[in-house]
Amino acid sequence: MGHSGVTAYAQVNATTRALYATLLTPEVWRALIQTPDFDALLVQLEKTAYGPYLKLDRQMLTPRRTVYQLRRYLAQGYEKLIRLTPEPGCQLLMQLWQLYEVDNLKATLRGVETNASWDEVRRLLSPMPRHITLTNDDIQRMLASGSIVRAIERTRHTPYYETLTLAVARYETEKNLFPLEVALDLDYRRGLWQGIHNLKGADYEQALRLVGTSIDVDNLLWAVRYRVYHRLSVQEIINYTLAFGYQVRDADIRAIAEGEDIITVIKRIYPRLEALEDIPAQTREEVSPQRRQLALIERALHRYIIKLCRGAFLGDPFHIGVQLAYLMLLEYELRDLTVIVEAKASRLPVERLASMLAVEWW
Amino acid sequence: MFKPQAMDKIELIIPEHEVVRTTEALAASGIFHHTPATQTTLGATPRGGDVWQTWTTDLVAIERRILLVMEELKIDEGAPPTAPLHIIEPRVAERDIERLEHEAETPIRELEAARRRLTQLQKYIGQLTPIADLDVDLGTLRDLRYTFVMLGSMPAANIERLESSLEHIPFVLVTLRHEEHLATVMLFGLQQDAAVLNRAARSAYLNPLVMPEDYRGTPAQAIAALQAGIERTQEHIVEYEREIAHLHEMRIRHLRQLLWRVRASHALAHTIAGYDHLQHTYLVTGWVPAAAHTRLEQEIAKVSDAVVIETLEPRQEDIGHIPASLKNPPVFSGFQGLVTTYGQPNYDELDPTPIMALTFPLIFGLMFGDVGHGLLLLLAGLLLAGRKTKAMQSAAGFGVVVALCGASAMFFGALYGSIFGFEDVLRAVWFRPLEEITEVLLFAIVVGAVLISAGILYNIVNAALGRRWGYLLFNRNGLAGLVFYWALLGIGAGAFGAPIPIPGSVFAVLAIISGIGLTFAEFFERLVEHHRPLFEEDVGTYVALAFFELFETLISLFSNTLSYVRMGAFAVAHGALSLVVFIIAEVIGARGSVGYWIVVILGNLFVIGFEGMIVGIQTLRLEYYELFSKFFTGGGTPYQPLSLIPKVGKLNASENTGG
Known part of the structure; x- marks a missing residue:
């Protein structure tokens, strides 16, 4: 890494490391999981970095609103790091941030289809104060349009319009949002992949390792879900997945599509992946326990990504990997916090809750 | 003009059934500044009447629908x-907008459908054109x-993937x-x-060409029919x-x-929701200029x-929150804008606008003569x-600032004998800065001393208005500070041999x-204002710190x-910059040649634009940091009479605030 990398990343790395230090510690995770109810959970959360975002009237902090407030912390993290990260790494962070906009767009389309009001839909959106193409105003206009076709017309100024227009014919014949959502997902990952390839040197290597692995995992899980849940044909699975990847090859996706044992394929890709051996033998049989098997695979893969992210903080720090790793870790943290919030709100026993978390943080 | 208008604090006790009419009258009067109270004299707390809260929410939604139509x-x-x-009322507005939506819906939907149909037909032609010769x-x-066989269109990015998915099946x-x-x-x-191919094609987003009955036949026949269809659709669109x-x-x-009525109703509901509410009565607190008090009652x-x-x-907690209504002539609005950019004057302090209106052009002109x-x-x-064009209307106040600065620059230009940088056309009434650098710098110091003294005098008046006598007498920007400053100036002037009649x-x-x-x-201020203890720390520490304070005052x-x-320096720089323009002009062409005049004109434009901007910034800096810091604290509450007409844009669009 040359001098320019050191100077360019010095400030943002110091900031990222400071933020990294605010990720929840194992002690805090244990305390959060052990809280007796939702109110106690809020008290615990107020002591963490999320505290300032939870300073609202207690009546307003419903589980959904709590998750929204927690996600504002992520939004602030992105905003800060996008501002501090030099080009072209900054562009990749923006693309990563765009994932939440894609999710908001999907939630909006679902809202349009079910004729939901803005009040109902806004509860499901990720807070995105900056670096967006789809504003709240656009979303409200989409909801007011009354039909998916007209709603898509109102995304004309966004990068999603082209993709949605190419897929809308399928929606019109099938009256199902699935083709629109798949098209958005595929297009988003294609853009992200391209974004990785716009980088050079250590930035490229780190982004490929972290974001590339994340794309791989998404691709693998899509293939598995299409086979297990949707029972799609080989051709459909291939067409609904990506042709590229960091470690996942087209042959791997094809193997899953053609019915090869999922664990065997995954072990072939990640021979040193931990926890796959722990999956009970009966769940490896392809009938009813498939959902459980899928959940375990998902967990194992996510743990693998988390391990990669933590590794990015070791060694040469002057590359985009540090920022990517922090933001990806924060996303995982928030996913599991969401599980805890919902579990505490529905008074789920601690033992069941622990098994639902993606990662054993403690 | 020098002091914000005197204000009266009033409380209105409004029966529930009169609240709308009274609020409308308060807004129409244009003089009532409403204070959303937290606790009134009668102990009521803001309740934000549910009905009015509902009104505001409903009206925001209705406004959105109106804007869509x-x-x-x-x-x-x-x-x-x-x-x-x-x-x-929201329900009336809703009925109205529903009717308008219904009225507009049919032609708008039909138009959109016709446009989509047109695009579709054009797409069909695009798809058929390559096989037009196929009989x-x-x-x-x-x-x-x-x-x-399947003819259709698909995303180009998916072609490779579709081919890959059909690897084990014969296809072309x-x-x-x-x-x-x-x-x-x-x-x-x-x-x-066919089944496999269909599923594969569909998943690759290959949309088969399924044309309506009217457009069947050979590709050529279909294209002809499509073109006729396009013409019909275009007529429909028109x-x-x-x-x-x-x-x-x-x-x-x-x-x-309807839009503005909805916005006004929203403002009304929002205002009433902020009133204190007893069982059948609303309590409204606010401020009104004392001179207009009777008019409001009428x-x-x-x-x-x-x-x-x-x-x-006014109660103790009102101090610092009384709205300050600045009464300056309209011609001062630009200067008032510059003052409020720095800070909003407090109710009990002098408005710095008049002194700024006087000193800003003076300082600018001195530097840009x-x-x-x-x-x-x-x-x-x-x-x-002059507000000649719509685009310039908002800058009218600023125009006065520029015009006065220009007039002042002309005045000093006459004193310096400078016109468009030419130093040999006009006779200098006073002196030429480039030739008398010491004089101009000394003059700048004298002006500075006058301005600093004016700032301290302003502060003394402010202290007298606030009845802070200790502060008035002993503060560094009070009487002691002024005497100290003048004494130092006198000693300095005497040391340089200035003829001063005082020994x-x-x-x-x-x-x-x-x-x-x-x-x-600090000790004297506390003594005079009866604050105790007289020393916050021990006497030894206080005395040591006090001498440093004096030293700091001296340095400051x-x-x-x-x-x-810098005022003098810029006056010199202005002449020097103009000189540079003429040197360049003479390098480009002989005096009087076209090239010479082009450089002189462009150079003058550059001086006006570039140096004018720098001098403007420096003037603002001197006003804000050297003058205002002597007497102006800011942080006051602006006087904003209640209005039911929103000044800008849409009503507060609700954020996606989660659950």
């Missing part, structure tokens, strides 16, 4: 109305016994046409694989557009009026005789202030006495005064 009918919001608006009925292709995929993102393709395979234009004309006034009496208005004595440049600025300022010993005595006052300012007065030297 207006957007679809291509109607803009228009300017905010000047006449008072009638309030409209086969398209229907026949679909019903072949052994061969599967021919790309007939390739646009940026879209490709027209023909997929061939075996009829026995018809719908005409219908929408008609609706635009018919409903433009209605929709705009306005309220006209709409209701059941409203009780009481004048309250040139008759020609000043004249251009004066003309530009008058053009802005130096008098200045020395004054400096010592005022210096003692400044050194122990010295640096403040020297800061004004």
Whole structure:
């Protein structure tokens, strides 16, 4: 890494490391999981970095609103790091941030289809104060349009319009949002992949390792879900997945599509992946326990990504990997916090809750 | 003009059934500044009446619907109305907008559908054109016994993936046409694989060409029929557009009026929701200029005789929150804007606008003295202030600032004998800065000393208005500070041989006495204002710190005064920059040649634009940091009379605030 990398990343790395230090510690995770109810959970959360975002009237902090407030912390993290990260790494962070906009767009389309009001839909959106193409105003206009076709017309100024227009014919014949959502997902990952390839040197290597692995995992899980849940044909699975990847090859996706044992394929890709051996033998049989098997695979893969992210903080720090790793870790943290919030709100026993978390943080 | 208007605090006790009319009257009066109270004299707390909260929420949604219809009918919001608006209930507004939505819906939907149809037909032609020479009925292709054929369009990015997915199946995929993102393709395979091929094609977003009955036959026949269809659709589009234009004309006034009524109603509901509410009574607290107090009572009496208005004595917690209504002549609005950019004057302090209106052009002119440049600025300022064009209306106040700066620059230009940088055309009434650098720098220091003294005097008046006598007498920006400063100036002037009729010993005595006052300012202030204890820390520490305070005051007065030297420096720089322009002009061409004059004109424009901007910034800096810091604290509450007409844009669009 040359001098320019050191100077360019010095400030943002110091900031990222400071933020990294605010990720929840194992002690805090244990305390959060052990809280007796939702109110106690809020008290615990107020002591963490999320505290300032939870300073609202207690009546307003419903589980959904709590998750929204927690996600504002992520939004602030992105905003800060996008501002501090030099080009072209900054562009990749923006693309990563765009994932939440894609999710908001999907939630909006679902809202349009079910004729939901803005009040109902806004509860499901990720807070995105900056670096967006789809504003709240656009979303409200989409909801007011009354039909998916007209709603898509109102995304004309966004990068999603082209993709949605190419897929809308399928929606019109099938009256199902699935083709629109798949098209958005595929297009988003294609853009992200391209974004990785716009980088050079250590930035490229780190982004490929972290974001590339994340794309791989998404691709693998899509293939598995299409086979297990949707029972799609080989051709459909291939067409609904990506042709590229960091470690996942087209042959791997094809193997899953053609019915090869999922664990065997995954072990072939990640021979040193931990926890796959722990999956009970009966769940490896392809009938009813498939959902459980899928959940375990998902967990194992996510743990693998988390391990990669933590590794990015070791060694040469002057590359985009540090920022990517922090933001990806924060996303995982928030996913599991969401599980805890919902579990505490529905008074789920601690033992069941622990098994639902993606990662054993403690 | 120098002090904000005197304000009276009033409380209105409004019966529930009179609240709307009274609020409308309060807003129409244009003089009532509402204070959303947290606790009133009667102990009521803000309740934010549920009904009014519901009104505000409903009206935001209705406003959005109105704006959507207006957007679809291509109607803009228009300017905010000047006449008072009638309030409209949400349910009435909703009925109205429902009717308008219904009226606009059919032609708008039809137009959108026709446009989509047009695009579709054009797409069909695009798909068929590559196979236009094929003399086969398209229907026949679909019903072949052994061969599967699918003609359609798909995202170009998916072609490779589709081919890959069909690896184990015999097929041929021919790309007939390739646009940026879209490709027209023909997929061939075996009829026995039709199910697999169909699923594969669909998952690759290959949309088969399924044309309506009217457009069947050979590709050439279909294209001809499609072209006729396109013409028909275009005619329909024209018809719908005409219908929408008609609706635009018919409903433009209605929709705009409805929009502004909804906004006014929202403002009304929002205001009432902030009132204190007892069982059947609203309590409203606010401020009104004392001079207009009676008028407000009369306005309220006209709409209701059941409203009780009481004048309250301002309480301790009101101090610092009394709205400051600045009463400057309209010509000062630009300067007032510059003042409020720095800070909002407090109710009990002098408004710095008049001193700024006097000193800003003076300082600017001193630094930018040139008759020609000043004249251009004066003309530009008058053009802005004249509100000749709509775009310039908001800059009218700023135009006056520019015009006065221009006039001042002309005045100093005449003193310096400079016109468009030419130093040999006019006779200098006073001196030329480039030739008398020492004089101009000394003059700048004298002006600086006068301005600093004026700032301290302003602060003394402010202290007297606030009855802070200890502060007035002993603060570094009070009487002691002023005497100390003047004594130092006297000693300095005497040391440089200036003819001053007062002996130096008098200045020395004054400096010592005022210096003692400044050194122990905190102690004396506490003593005079009866604050105890007299020392916050132990006496030894206090005395040590006090001497440092005096030293700091001395340094600060010295640096403040020297800061004004820049005025002289810029006056010199202005002449020097102009000189550079002429040197370059003479390098480019002989004096009087075209090249010479081009450089002189461009150079002058550069000097006006570039140096004018720098001098403007420096003037602002001297005002804010050297002058205002002496007496102006800011942080006051601006006087904002209640209004039901929103000044800007949409009502608060609700955020996606989660659950």
